[in-house]
Amino acid sequence: MTVKPGERKLPELFRPGRIGRFATRNLIKYGACCVSNYNERDGRISKRELARTRIIAGTGCGMITNQGAYPDPLGEGKAYFRQVAIHDDRFLPEFEEIAGYIHDEGAVAIQQILHAGRYGGIDLGYCIQPSIVPQTLPHFRPPREMSVADIRAVVDQHATAAKRAIRAGFDGTEVTSFMGYLLANFNSRFTNQRTDAYGGSIENRGRFMRELIDGIKQATPDHPLIIRLNGAELMDRWGGNTEDECFELMQQAVDCGVDMISVTVGWQEAPESSIGRDIAPGHWNYLAARAKKLFPNTLIAFGNRLPDPRMANECIAKGEFDFWEVCRPLLADPELVHKAAEDRLDEVRRCVGSLNCLSRLFRDLPYTCTMNPALGHEVEPEYQIRPAAVKKRILVVGAGPAGLECAITAAKRGHTVVVLDKGDRIGGNLVAYAKLDLARSEDLSSIVSHYEVMTRKLGVEIRFNTEATPKLMRGLLHQFDVAVVAAGARIDRARLAGVEGAGRMLDAIDVAHGRVATGREVVVVGAGKIGLVVAESLAQAGAKVTIVEEDKRIAGDVMPSFKWRHSAWVEELGIETLTQTRVQRVTASGVDVVSEKGGERHVPADTVIAATPRLPNQQLFHDFEWMIDELHGCGDSLVPRGLDAAIHEGYRLGCRL
Amino acid sequence: MGAIEPGVEPLDAAAAGHWQVVFDRSAGLFAGLADGSRMGLVARSALGAVGGRHAAGVAAMLAGAAGPRMRAFEAREGAIEVRESTYSGYARAGVEILFAVDDAALARMRGLAADSVLGALKLALRTGDAMFYVFRTKYELQDAGYEDFLDTLGLAFLGACR
Incomplete structure (x- = not known):
């Protein structure tokens, strides 16, 4: 097999791996980081989801985790408005289809089972927890304490769900405590204040997890089980577990024979950031390194705030973890792994940590991505970049995010694109805001760099220091078929x-x-x-x-x-x-x-x-109205909003010109 | 099983008066609060929110032991009345929002001018020196008129999506 140039540069990441009896072509795991909220209200997987999953399957990851499905018929485990369910055989056909997509692309298929516990019961008037500890976030439901019978039922539901996932064709399953879900609720001192065999000591608090592992292992003995466990809850100041306790719980999972631990950080309600742009890439790596050191014979996956494949390659080389677990960077750019393999990392659209994805989930909306306007619209041809039926000459006024997104999208479709900007560099006002951003300037600057690279590679001509006045345009516009006003807004x-x-x-x-x-x-x-x-x-x-x-x-x-x-x-x-x-x-x-x-x-x-x-700078619409065949606008020059709207509108316009 | 130690939040008139001034000075935040809306404040040490103590504490209270003291903030005709109460567990607290504040943070707040107390509470919430529980959904809290106050404390945006 030919080794691609980027694979030679990142040899650790692109080394074949193994989980249980399944071989992986590289050490990259697509993480089920977020529920998409694209599905039907009863938990059935939608066509929209299938189309998205097809893209995920093709990301080039060696192992792909399908998003978390709740395992109980009542929906006590359901955290999100349109979350996938796996409590009944009627859901099997779509799971089979997804497992098929993943296998067709040569990856190992893992199904996550997600019982949200404290964050569940989204359609009910309550959630279930080990103990009654009220919510700190009003989005969630008031708690009910689980009886021992409830606990046993939930363990059974997980085991049955795991069996169903394997029947659908998945190679393994995953359970998760990430973000404060049911497993985390039992493990944590914050939410587990029981006085019976499931509460109190760390041994007791870990009992639910051990029974869960045991139940799934017994139900699917030949298939790997992955567990996502917090290396840090970030809840310790509120009475949650310390980092040491988190690792003691990992030890219990290792002793129960899990095949992989995915080390995660934080709860939804934690008083500290865990994955936002204000956390520097690599900040949490020490947690993975500690896990690997403590459990050398168990596979460790990690990826929280580790968006760069070069860093991941280095970490694997240093023995800090075994698999790079990545999700949000692949939402932003599903081609990331392929670009890394082909040594085209300069073309990557980086996840900028705006957390648009999560913000929307907590408004019961489907997730979207600031950087990837097509996310969630994979099923719609109107959102796809397809060759233009008629190749046009397009003039874009304004080299900010809206104009440039439109320019590169149109150029990808085969149009000839010229951009005018009155400034002396691309990026518009984003350049200034990026420089001043207290969270992480480099993330926002990466958007500008991306446009610099892509306009160059796609042959988009940019004329700087050129203000699009009516006088100039009278002599210029006859050379073009389309003008796009993306001139932004002013105070x-x-x-x-x-x-x-x-x-x-x-x-x-x-x-x-x-x-x-x-x-x-x-x-x-x-x-x-x-x-x-x-x-x-x-x-x-x-x-x-x-x-x-x-x-x-x-x-x-x-x-x-x-x-x-x-x-x-x-x-x-x-x-x-x-x-x-x-x-x-x-x-x-x-x-x-x-x-x-x-x-x-x-x-x-x-x-x-x-x-x-x-x-909005709208005067140009009136100035150009009788000068050109097609006149369009996008971004702040229509209605001043922000980066997300600018990029999305620029893309959508570029797709249909 | 021993009784819960009362927290350091004093119930004396001076301390109550201090809180009353705090709320009076920020009256605009509570002008739209529905009559009867109620918040509580307890010392976290008394609440037993520290891991492992809570269940024992509730059991003690149910067995009739004296509960810790709770300062209740109740809306009446567009203003907040500060009252004293006993905390008898989450289920019977009778509040929409409960603040549980570390002893040191409470002491700091008592030493501050009234204008600065809500700012200090906000900071304590952010740093983990105070925590809070909500007993109503977001929309119920909004309908009751809590939005301005929650927003002032940064709670509307705190937590999820980090």
Whole structure:
């Protein structure tokens, strides 16, 4: 077999492996990190899911774990609105189909069984737990304590579900305690406060897990069983397990003969981050390394915040774990493994840790990915990049994410694409925001790098320092069939028309780009995402910053998974926030503000920044209307929103031009 | 099985008065709270939320031992009234939200000016020095008018999706 160039560079990762009696072509495990919420309400797998799973099967991973299915008919184990069920034979045909897809692509097929415990009962008025410990997140259901009979029934349901998965053609099964599901609830001191044989000592708390392993092993003796266990719950400050206890529980699982431990981190409700962009890649590797050291004869899989195959290759070489378990990076780019094998890592669309996927699940919506607009739409031809029936000449105005996404998508379909931008580099305002991002600047910058690489490779011509004025376009547009306006948005200064001295205010976008200098005492007017990013970066650089916001709350336009981060940064950086307050006048010494209740105050400042809501740059639509055959728009130039909408709209437009 | 030790959250009038000022100063957050809405605050040491102690504590309470003290915050006509109560387990706490705060964090809050207490509670929640339980769904809490307060504490966004 020919060794591909990237495989030579990452020899450990692309080395064949084995689990039980099954050989894997490499040491990459597709992790069942997230439930898709694409399925039917009764738990049957949908056509949408099958289409997505086909893509997953083709990712090139040596082992593929199908997303967690709940094992009980009542749905006490059901955590997500459209989660897959495996409690009945009527669900078998679709599972058979999925196992077939995975085998067709030469991978080992694993089915995860997920009983959500504390996070379950989504369709019921309650959830089940070892003990009654109320919820800390109001999304979840009030708890009921499980009787010993309940425990035995749940163990049986898991064993039956495992048997059913094997009958469907899967090679092995997986149970999971990741994120605080039922298994974790028994293991953890936080949720297990029983006084019977299933609670108290760590030996007792691990009893449910041991019985579960034993039950599944007995039901499917010739098939590997994988268990996902926390190396750290991040719940210890709330009375949960310490890391040492987590490893004691792993020892129990090893003693019961599990075939692989997948080491994970965190609970949904943990007071700390585990997988967001603010956690540096590699941060949790020590947990996998500890597991491997303690259990050298048990396979260890790991991948939390380890998105880069080069890092994974190194870790395997160092003996820190055996299989790289990866999911979100493959949601962002299902071609990641193939690109790694072909030494095309520069083309990878990186997972940027926005957690759009998880945020949507907790609103009972299907997951989507900021970086992969086709995710969840694999079943729809309209979302696929297919050769264009008519090759067109396309002019895109604006080299921000919306324009560039449209440009590269159109170029992939065979169109000739030219991009104009008034700036001197690609990326638009994202370049500035990425630089200032406190969570992890490199992640957002990677989007810009991706577009740089892809426009170059796809031959998209970019003309910098070129503003698309009507005068220019009159002489240019006849050369094109299509124009796409992706000119973004600007701060709406008209909203400040009633403010005396508004002319003294700087524009937040200019500040973000570093085009204007700021002082040491700053007032930012507007606490949306742009205002917050600017305020936080200036505060971090040492300025005394005050935010003035007319609304009741800050971060109104920030996606849910990052609202709390901004709130935390504002607090940590000592930024004063004046909500329900508006600016009356800007003077040389600062800003006079008035609260909704009428209280007036002078806030001293040497710099005042306007970060009010944005206005779309739509004038070009009118200017170009009679100049070109097809005229389209995408991104903020239609309605100012954010990165997710920009990328998705650019892609969708690129697919249909 | 011994009785639960009462927490350090004092029930004296001065401490109650301090909390009353805290809520009065932030009255805007509670203006829309439905009458009868109720939150509780207990010292975490008293609650027995530390692993392994809770079940024993509940059993003791059910057996008639004196429960730990709970400060109750009850909505009445757009304001919060601070009351004293006994904590008798989650099921009988009669609150929509229960805060369980470490002794040290409680002591810190008592030393703060009233304007700073909710900020300190928010910080304690984030650092794990305080925790909270919710006894209603998100929509029930929203309908009762808790959104502004929860938002101020960062709870609406805390937890999932990290």
